[in-house]
Amino acid sequence: MRSQGTGPRLLVVAGGPRSTASSRHRLWHYRPFLEADGVRLTWIEYGGGRPGAPPLTALRHRARFLRRLLLESWGHDVVLVQKVLPPLALVRAWQRLGARVVYDFDDALHEHFSWGESAAVAASRKRRFDRMLAAADHVVAGSPPLAAYAREKARDVSILYPALERDRFADGQAEGDPEAPVVGWIGNRASQAYLGRIDAVLARVLADHPRARFLACTAPRPGLSPELDARTDFAPWSETAERDAVASFDVAVSPLGDEPWSRSRGGRVSVLLSLAGGVPVVASPGGGLEELDAAARADGIEGGLLFASNAGAWEAHLRRLLGSPAERERRGRAARALVESRLLADVQYPSFRRAVLGDAVSGGEGRRVSSGEHGPERPAGRAGGR
Missing domain, CATH: 3.40.50.2000 (Glycogen Phosphorylase B;)
Structure with a gap:
């Protein structure tokens, strides 16, 4: 063309x-x-x-x-x-x-x-x-x-x-019930394997928040443990579904593998989309996220990204965010500010x-x-x- x-x-x-x-x-x-x-x-x-x-x-x-x-x-x-x-x-x-x-x-x-x-x-x-x-x-x-x-x-x-x-995220997030938070993940078929790394942590944390849900925007439906699958909503991926999913997230997660292919990849688009929607993200390190976060902190913007390298860190971050609507709100503002300053x-x-x-x-x-x-x-x- x-x-x-x-x-x-x-x-x-x-x-x-x-x-x-x-x-x-x-x-x-x-x-x-x-x-x-x-x-x-x-x-x-x-x-x-x-x-x-x-x-x-x-x-x-x-x-x-x-x-x-x-x-x-x-x-x-x-x-x-x-x-x-x-x-x-x-x-x-x-x-x-x-x-x-x-x-x-x-x-x-x-x-x-x-x-x-x-x-x-x-x-x-x-x-x-x-x-x-x-x-x-x-x-x-x-x-x-x-x-x-x-x-x-x-x-x-x-x-x-x-x-x-910019236009895609101009309206921010839809209002939801702060006592029924949504933990969200966006990925493709290949990246579904990484969910297995935090399956048990997600199931354990959600068990202590009976009204919380896990939303996976991907295709096909991922294979999860019975405990996590019972708390999971599935949105088949499309550009529209991705946008709508982000608008419903209260917290986003982005696990990765330890192999060089995963850690060196560029962008981590699903993370950036969630940040743009004003959603705090718990993520595995890699793909330039640490450098992006450091640059934002130098500009006085911090809190939208939280890094987790082991099960203990994943669980601590998720419990902290799910337990505090105010914490999610504060970190969500930082997430959006990071995107507006650097990524649009x-x-x-x-x-x-x-x-x-x-x-x-x-x-x-x-x-x-x-x-x-x-x-x-x-x-x-x-x-x-x-």
Whole structure:
């Protein structure tokens, strides 16, 4: 798909459609701002590569994707590649024709995936990934841990966390019953395995709060212990269901595994979505959350994120939050303030524009999109929370 404009010609090679979280939060949320700046966009999406896809289906998707790249990827000032690894010869050809090549990633592609790929596949991907990092004119990493790895290979690296839409969270949270709190979790099929790490803790804490519930927004329904399953409400994932789920959360949880793949991943989108909704989050460390929290604390914003590295910490944080509506309210305000100061798309767009367009930018920081078009220019100050 192409958009009209008079500015730089930008080819976006997206790692997935809008329904893919990383593409949505790293690319799509910036699109209105690029178009408002007159950037001439060409957009090519990769439709394959999902875990569990039949090999023949994945092969067909790759062939179709490569064909589009070969036919439509020429004549641009900048090529932004998100997560996928195109042939290095194609990258070099873009550069020989004068294009700036920017590579964006938010997964630890140099690590062995946690869902059971072979060592040979992981090693092959790491070699291709390292070559892409070295070839790119600029690399955008989704977290400080990912940036640290990229700097070993790449000539120029910046960090951008996932971008959130201001309008989506403008109304804050719906009013709920403070004596019937909802503990929420958002994830995909692969991340359901991490729930097992806190299943017993959740069941134990909820047992002491008879009116509390656990809400899982995911697909399919996760396999939980009988004790936790009896206290669980299930919302099949969609963008709308995700938004509605966050609006009902009083506390959010985000467990991770201990393997490098999990700890290095970028963004932790489900955490950021909950923070944006004014919800305090108890999370495993990793994915740049500690650095994000430290930066917010330096600005005087603290309390929205609580970190738990063992069962005792998980239980202590959850009991404290479920036992105090006032504590949830205070931390919810801090959560929303963190997002408004650093993570909304209109706040991050100038940095995104500089990182991607580089010298193709002709002056200024880009036009701010007005409130009548895509949301208010400055944070409205509402903190959400209940």
